[in-house]
Amino acid sequence: MPAISADGLYKIFGRRPHRGVEALQAGRTREELREDGLTAAVIDASFSVEPGEIFVVMGLSGSGKSTLIRMVNGLWPATAGELVIGDQSISSMNAAELREVRRRRISMVFQHFALLPHRTVGENAAYGLEVSGVGRSEREARAAEALEMVGLKGWGGYRPSDLSGGMQQRVGLARALAAGTDIMLMDEAFSALDPLIRRDMQDQLVDLQQRLEKTILFITHDLNEAMRIGDRIAMMRDGRIVQVGTSEQILNEPANDYVARFIQDVDRSRVLTASAIMEPPPATLGSGQGPRSAHKLMRETQNPWLVVLRRDRTPHAVIWEEDVAAAVKDGRDELPIPAEPELPLVDAHTPVADLFAISARHRSPLVVTDEDGRFAGVIPRVTLLTAAGALQPDPPPAPAPPPLPAFDAAEDDAR
Numbered sequence: 001m002p003a004i005s006a007d008g009l010y011k012i013f014g015r016r017p018h019r020g021v022e023a024l025q026a027g028r029t030r031e032e033l034r035e036d037g038l039t040a041a042v043i044d045a046s047f048s049v050e051p052g053e054i055f056v057v058m059g060l061s062g063s064g065k066s067t068l069i070r071m072v073n074g075l076w077p078a079t080a081g082e083l084v085i086g087d088q089s090i091s092s093m094n095a096a097e098l099r100e101v102r103r104r105r106i107s108m109v110f111q112h113f114a115l116l117p118h119r120t121v122g123e124n125a126a127y128g129l130e131v132s133g134v135g136r137s138e139r140e141a142r143a144a145e146a147l148e149m150v151g152l153k154g155w156g157g158y159r160p161s162d163l164s165g166g167m168q169q170r171v172g173l174a175r176a177l178a179a180g181t182d183i184m185l186m187d188e189a190f191s192a193l194d195p196l197i198r199r200d201m202q203d204q205l206v207d208l209q210q211r212l213e214k215t216i217l218f219i220t221h222d223l224n225e226a227m228r229i230g231d232r233i234a235m236m237r238d239g240r241i242v243q244v245g246t247s248e249q250i251l252n253e254p255a256n257d258y259v260a261r262f263i264q265d266v267d268r269s270r271v272l273t274a275s276a277i278m279e280p281p282p283a284t285l286g287s288g289q290g291p292r293s294a295h296k297l298m299r300e301t302q303n304p305w306l307v308v309l310r311r312d313r314t315p316h317a318v319i320w321e322e323d324v325a326a327a328v329k330d331g332r333d334e335l336p337i338p339a340e341p342e343l344p345l346v347d348a349h350t351p352v353a354d355l356f357a358i359s360a361r362h363r364s365p366l367v368v369t370d371e372d373g374r375f376a377g378v379i380p381r382v383t384l385l386t387a388a389g390a391l392q393p394d395p396p397p398a399p400a401p402p403p404l405p406a407f408d409a410a411e412d413d414a415r
Contacts, residue, residue: 001087002048003183003215004055004072009045009081011067014038021080030238041067043239045081051182052213054206058226059236065219068236069187072217073106074098085183103132107176111188114172115160121171122147122156128179139178146178147171149208166197170204177208186218190225202229223262227251227271235259247271269353269388274346277387278368278377284309287316291327291335294319307367308335313374317341318364345369348376352387359384 012020012033020038024030030040042064049055059065070076071083074090082091085105090098107128115124123130126143134142147156150170160168169189176184186205190198206229209216220226226233227247235243235250243255251268254260282301285294285308294306298321306324308316316337323336344362346355348370359366359381366379 001051002084003051003053003086004049004217005084006048006072007046007082007084009042009068009071009083010040010079011042011064011071011076012038012040012079017079040239042071042078045239045241047234047241047244049215049217051215052209053231054209054216054218054229056218056220056226056230056233057236058220058223058230058233060221062238063236064239065221065236066187069185069217069219073102073108073185103128105181106183106185107179107181109169109172109176109184109186109189111192115168117160119159120156121152121158121160121163124160124171125156125174125178128175132179142178142180143174146174149177150174150204164197166193166201169193169201173201173205173208177212177214183215183217186216188219188221191220191222198225205229223266224270227266235262248273248276267353270351272352273348274350274352274355274366274368274379275348275376277352277383278348278366278379279383281307281365281378284375285319285335286311287335287337289335290333291324294324294335295321295328298324305364307375307378308337309375315343315345315367315369315375317343318367343367346379347371352384355379355384356388 010021010024012018014020014037017038020033020036020040023033023036023038024040024043030043033040045064045068047055057065057068067076071078072085074093078091082089084090085101088101090101093101116127119127122140122143125147126139129139129142144153144156147153147170150173152167152170152174155163155167160171163171169192172189190201193201202225205216208214218226218229227250230247232244232246233250234241235255237258243250243259245253248271250259251263251266251271254263282303283297283306285297285306287308287310297306298304304321306319308319310316317335318341319336327334327336342362342364344358344364344366346358346366346368348368355366359379365381366384368376368379370376
């Protein structure tokens with residue numbers, strides 16, 4: 001069951017908004033509705049967010065993304081469509097039921113921290129628990145635990161004014177974590193931070209999500225941020241969701257010209273990962289096999305190296321043809337694997353940009369592993385270099401040369 005599910009959501013502001021929905025469904029445009037005093041903020045939005053997923057809604061100002069997140073937390077009711085949190089439809093809830101959902105199931109992290117200046121850091125982190133009626137000792141313990149998670153252990157007694165902007169945002173994140181909800185909504189949460197602090201907060205968010213398996217709906221106008229942290233991304237334009245997909249899907253298969261223009265300047269090497277360029281090797285070898293089997297495989301595949309795998313499919317070593325040939329010549333029965341074999345392992349989620357430094361230190365191809373440490377594929381150096389060229393953005397078209405001056409015969413005769 002999805003953690004969040006939206007089906008055909010509309011949000012129209014103005015008098016008689018339901019007529020706006022009918023007009024849009026009949027083919028009228030957003031601009032035509034404005035002439036009638038109606039503003040179509042969200043138009044026919046459908047998506048689902050899986051449990052434990054970071055789902056990013058990305059769009060420029062006016063695209064409808066902030067309206068959408070306010071509909072998800074029940075602050076603004078949908079004009080039409082259905083919104084479900086877990087197994088509860090919030091589209092038909094009354095005010096008291098919505099407040100209960102916000103207390104128990106959803107927590108928010110805001111762009112401008114939203115901290116109470118007269119309360120301590122610890123009290124701010126525990127504020128949601130206090131509103132929910134949690135006892136003092138329990139909320140203090142949960143707030144202290146959350147502050148430690150975000151790297152603010154020992155700061156509970158300070159005031160927000162004593163903290164930097166990045167630290168204040170960590171308090172906001174700790175408050176959401178302390179609430180213990182399964183779903184976190186983050187509205188432009190890092191956009192007010194300096195670039196270096198922002199990147200650090202992105203890394204921390206991804207790390208926390210992997211450890212705690214929270215479901216996160218994240219709003220941003222920054223495509224690089226969306227692609228860095230999002231498991232999937234919904235691209236919005238003029239109130240509509242124009243594409244939903246992974247970073248790689250959006251980069252490689254843009255749904256329309258708008259998305260294609262949006263992604264043209266993205267640093268693909270920072271978005272695409274080892275899994276996108278890895279390839280299966282011509283053959284692999286079990287660690288229990290001998291030099292003759294290795295030699296036979298190398299002859300058959302015309303490949304100078306082999307990846308040796310243990311029985312559980314975890315990589316053991318990369319062996320080379322000259323070492324195998326020497327072992328066969330000497331009549332040895334065991335593979336020529338040194339005590340500390342060269343084995344450049346990389347996780348499948350490693351950005352392509354980070355692979356070059358690793359590859360430069362090794363003769364062997366990069367060996368890619370999945371999240372369980374099992375063999376997933378290889379990246380030979382030639383594959384990595386080919387990918388480097390393919391990931392470069394297309395250069396802008398050269399400007400057209402200025403037109404030649406028109407030839408005037410009469411003027412030429414006068415000269």
